[in-house]
Amino acid sequence: SQAVISGFISAAAILIGFSQLKHLLGIKIPQTESFFTTVISIIKESPNLNLVTFGLGIISLALLLYFNRGLGQYLKQKEIQESLIIPITKSGPLILVIGSSILVGLLHLDQLFGVKVIGEIPKGFPPFTIPNFDLNNIQLLGTSALAISFVGFMEAFSVGQFLASKKRKKVEANQELIALGASNITAAFTGGYPITGGLSRSVVNFSSGANTALASIITALFLMLTVLFFTPLFYYLPQTSLAAIILVAVGNLLDFPTLKRLWKYNKLDGITWCSTFIAVLITSVQQGIIIGVLISLILHLARTSKPHIAIVGRVENTEHFRNILRHPVTTSPHILAVRVDESLYFVNTKYLEDYLLKLVTEQKEVEYLLLVCSGINSIDGSALETLQRLIEDLHQMGIEFYLSEVKGPVFDQLEKVGFVDKLGRDRTFLSTDQAIKELSQRVSL
Incomplete structure (x- = not known):
């Protein structure tokens, strides 16, 4: 360095x-x-x-x-x-x-x-x-x-x-x-x-x-x-x-x-x-x-062991999603959109898992958890196992897990090991805007 x-x-x-x-x-x-x-x-x-x-x-x-x-x-x-x-x-x-x-x-x-x-x-x-x-x-x-x-x-x-x-x-x-x-x-x-x-x-x-x-x-x-x-x-x-x-x-x-x-x-x-x-x-x-x-x-x-994690919401009348602590945004109590600004690997996956489980435990109305992956450049094997375990824990809590804005190389890696098919291709979205619109329609049903 x-x-x-x-x-x-x-x-x-x-x-x-x-x-x-x-x-x-x-x-x-x-x-x-x-x-x-x-x-x-x-x-x-x-x-x-x-x-x-x-x-x-x-x-x-x-x-x-x-x-x-x-x-x-x-x-x-x-x-x-x-x-x-x-x-x-x-x-x-x-x-x-x-x-x-x-x-x-x-x-x-x-x-x-x-x-x-x-x-x-x-x-x-x-x-x-x-x-x-x-x-x-x-x-x-x-x-x-x-x-x-x-x-x-x-x-x-x-x-x-x-x-x-x-x-x-x-x-x-x-x-x-x-x-x-x-x-x-x-x-x-x-x-x-x-x-x-x-x-x-x-x-x-x-x-x-x-x-x-x-x-x-x-x-x-x-x-x-x-x-x-x-x-x-x-x-x-x-x-x-x-x-x-x-x-x-x-x-x-x-x-x-x-x-x-x-x-x-x-x-x-x-x-x-x-x-x-x-x-x-x-x-x-x-x-x-x-x-x-x-x-x-x-x-x-030490720096990457606790990555920056932000709950994001829609900036009014736009397709942009920003940190709720920094911008005036709109959110849904049933949809929790979270952005991780760090690659996921063995050092920080436990922190991410504990953080997300704590969020959904505190917010009782959450039905959908959307992980915004725009800041994730890679996911190693340990992180993949943690995500799979997290999905199972969320499923037992009655919460569905979704991904958005997954970068091409990361998506290819997840697809290669069968993670995408196991999760469901309908649970990955090109954009957070598309994901929130789709999930909002499901909430209203």
Whole structure:
């Protein structure tokens, strides 16, 4: 859901941001996925701050923020063509990488002041290897592999959907799954790590102005050339400058306005957002998104377990039927027309059964119960059994049961299992108006 994705992305952005502070400050902290452990470690190590590293990081942040926000306005004031402004403002990270590398290399900041650099990067591609398809290994790793696949797909799809929504694009889940599967199969023959969509790299790519998959292809080609020929050029690239690039990129992912909107519109969605957000911070990215999905499912079940049920009546001089609590309508004491605004499945059928039996018990004059199905998109097996039991209970009470406005796919399903014939085809109506007219004539006889 949108609440899970937004909460997950916002929390992950904070985790990534705080994980980069050690590079920005020039301190050493243990590797951890816990947000609070990271914060405590940063506070403890803050007295060991490397001032030169921190200064270079602040300058890097200032440069990137200027490119993102101030430079564009300045170029517009100078009447520079719009076609040139975008590539210039998006070139900030590239200029920073080149400039900071040259600065550190010329001034030997890594040797004199302990500024951490990328260092030596191995050249060339990893050797081609055939995975060991031993049955024992498959049994040993199978469960973990399934869990990694599930979490990896959710993470990649969440990141993709979130970034796509910012440009009003759509992400195809099946295509993402195929791409991840193909990538991981290929990686298995080179000894690579499990592949998924990386939030920090995706955001940097997005903030650089990438619009299509061609950007990833170009990036891959440049990486291939770099690994083969140019790795020595990145030796002096300071980690604090890379941290600044990531910090500026993930800052755009904090999606608190969505929380405000969700809380105002539907508090259950707001609770889902907060639960996912907190779970990611307290546990980890992988566990947090699983917890968020589970909470979303639980709240969905809770929300649909008590569907909205309305007694409807005719709006005067029309064919329309509306909720008697919202509109001035006319009803008959002998005909009870009830509309259910939710699909019927095992979670909510007991509630529906109890609700309808309570209504007919309280309204002694009711002879006909009409279930308006305009809001029902599906009926599962448990709901079907409940309806059959309800019909029998109503029959013993001397009340006849009818259906109206059953949607085509639902009607086909009911017809396939013989429910329609058992109920009686004359007890299903295309419209509520037709049903009420027919039943009103029977009442008057």
